[in-house]
Amino acid sequence: MGCAKRFRTIKMTMNKKLIKLFVLLFFVSGVGYADVPTKQVKEVKHLLSFVRDSGCIINRNGSEYPSAKGVKHIQRKYDYFRDDIKSTEDFIELAATKSTMSGKYYTVTCPGKEKIKTQDWLLTELKRFREN
Incomplete structure (x- = not known):
């Protein structure tokens, strides 16, 4: 595999991991409106x-x-x-x-x-x- 192709594969893998991390943090952090009970x-x-x-x-x-x-x-x-x-x-x-x-x-x-x-x-x- 060439260097450029390998770099793109690593970059795509990193992007997917970052997206998953942000989604996880969003739900764990409790972002959203609070309200009366x-x-x-x-x-x-x-x-x-x-x-x-x-x-x-x-x-x-x-x-x-x-x-x-x-x-x-x-x-x-x-x-x-x-x-x-x-x-x-x-x-x-x-x-x-x-x-x-x-x-x-x-x-x-x-x-x-x-x-x-x-x-x-x-x-x-x-x-x-x-x-x-």
């Missing part, structure tokens, strides 16, 4: 629907948003903090409680009701959901 995914989905369908006004950093826009922001924060969320309460704390930039608490105003912190509003709804 499986049994609590239903709770998070319920809370997102609850916000979206509430018809309330969400206040973030002094600006008001309809619930449909507010839930999009909460969903983006949920996606960002997935690796840190281990419970539905963590979801509320990290994605729907306050601004990570300003530290100001989010509030919600629902028709015919007083303004309340979104954290308190969602914890109350979570409790109601768990009791049913």
